[in-house]
Amino acid sequence: MYTINDVGTHRQVNGKLVALTEDERATLRDKWNAPDERPYSEKRKAEYPSVDELVVALWEGVVEERMAAVTKLEGKRQAVKTKYPK
Amino acid sequence: MATTKIRSSSIEDGQVSNADLSATIGVTGGQIADDAITTAKILDNNVTLAKMAGLARGKIIVGDSSGDPSALTLGATNKVLKSDGSDAVWGDDAGGGMVLVDSGELTSDVTEWQSLNTMSSTYRNYLLVYNSIAPDSSSGAGNHIYIRFGDATISTDNDHQWVLTYILSDSNGGGQQSTGDTNGMKLGEHVQSEPDANIGSNGISGQIWINNPASASYNTTFTHMSQWLGMDEDFGTDYSTFGRGGGQVSSKSADVSFEFHCHTGGLEGTSITSYYRLYGLKDS
Numbered sequence: 001m002y003t004i005n006d007v008g009t010h011r012q013v014n015g016k017l018v019a020l021t022e023d024e025r026a027t028l029r030d031k032w033n034a035p036d037e038r039p040y041s042e043k044r045k046a047e048y049p050s051v052d053e054l055v056v057a058l059w060e061g062v063v064e065e066r067m068a069a070v071t072k073l074e075g076k077r078q079a080v081k082t083k084y085p086k
Numbered sequence: 087m088a089t090t091k092i093r094s095s096s097i098e099d100g101q102v103s104n105a106d107l108s109a110t111i112g113v114t115g116g117q118i119a120d121d122a123i124t125t126a127k128i129l130d131n132n133v134t135l136a137k138m139a140g141l142a143r144g145k146i147i148v149g150d151s152s153g154d155p156s157a158l159t160l161g162a163t164n165k166v167l168k169s170d171g172s173d174a175v176w177g178d179d180a181g182g183g184m185v186l187v188d189s190g191e192l193t194s195d196v197t198e199w200q201s202l203n204t205m206s207s208t209y210r211n212y213l214l215v216y217n218s219i220a221p222d223s224s225s226g227a228g229n230h231i232y233i234r235f236g237d238a239t240i241s242t243d244n245d246h247q248w249v250l251t252y253i254l255s256d257s258n259g260g261g262q263q264s265t266g267d268t269n270g271m272k273l274g275e276h277v278q279s280e281p282d283a284n285i286g287s288n289g290i291s292g293q294i295w296i297n298n299p300a301s302a303s304y305n306t307t308f309t310h311m312s313q314w315l316g317m318d319e320d321f322g323t324d325y326s327t328f329g330r331g332g333g334q335v336s337s338k339s340a341d342v343s344f345e346f347h348c349h350t351g352g353l354e355g356t357s358i359t360s361y362y363r364l365y366g367l368k369d370s
Contacts, residue, residue: 002350002351006351007197007352008195008196008197008222008352010194010195010196010197011196011197011198011199011200012190012192012194012196012198012199012200012355013200013202014188014190014200014201014202014204015190015191017194017196020197025197028197032350032351038264038267039265042262042263042264042265045261045262045263046260046262046275048260050258050259050260051259051260052257052258052259053258
């Protein structure tokens with residue numbers, strides 16, 4: 001969790017440093033601490049293994065009959081699903 | 087009569103031929119009539135600069151309306167020599183199709199980096215080039231860098247719809263999207279922070295094409311390409327990452343300002359200097 005002390009004291013506007021008010025700093029702190037409101041599908045998609053990884057794992061599993069990569073990726077996918085439930 | 091005693095008055099005019107003159111005879115300027123030297127009397131390439139009349143510093147010799155040389159006075163500072171169809175004249179440098187509108191350098195740690203009220207209806211399209219924008223050290227594992235568009239003061243956090251696809255130098259890659267993000271458009275995911283950066287980290291650099299920002303009749307749209315070192319949280323190791331994406335501000339609004347910021351935490355300005363340059367593109 002961010003505290004007010006984690007929030008900087010200035011923003012730069014058109015080349016000049018402008019001091020933030022305490023209210024502005026508190027607003028930023030709250031924004032930074034706010035829960036991620038994206039739909040679960042967006043959160044999952046952002047963290048799923050890439051398509052490249054999936055293709056390689058599937059090739060190894062189906063063609064080469066080596067399931068290690070498939071199993072590892074499935075573990076990653078399930079972890080993401082658990083992290084972002086429906 | 088001694089030959090040395092003949093006086094000039096004793097010689098009839100027009101009777102001394104060239105053959106009677108000494109080969110070393112000198113002709114002085116006073117013996118040449120005014121305006122008597124014709125062009126043919128001057129050998130080519132024999133009028134030196136020193137032989138020309140003086141010319142005030144900066145003046146240029148050009149032909150005038152009578153077909154004669156004339157001195158064109160030096161133009162004012164930053165004026166360029168142009169043609170008006172008849173004469174050489176000094177005028178404004180119209181430049182190319184791209185005009186620098188705004189520029190910025192970040193040399194202090196800040197929460198946001200804003201360029202307010204710098205886009206207008208003067209240009210339909212803009213190009214924004216940015217260099218080395220990095221999260222500060224409060225973001226130990228790197229952070230996401232966003233750009234947000236808004237009104238003259240960015241008074242509200244507009245929803246932005248965007249997509250971002252990326253590929254890493256280890257050949258991994260992926261994509262993300264948002265149907266409504268008040269943070270703005272994500273330019274880079276897990277951009278390595280400064281000053282706790284890995285070797286080779288320079289923040290995120292790239293360019294964004296911005297279309298119709300100042301028109302309330304159109305959504306502001308944007309496409310970008312960028313490069314950064316990051317994605318560590320997803321793949322365990324930082325890799326050089328190339329990203330490209332695009333999107334739009336969800337509502338039709340005049341978005342004349344933009345702001346760089348991190349998803350959480352601040353931007354680094356002391357360990358690395360960030361730059362941006364905003365160009366307007368002429369329609370013609």
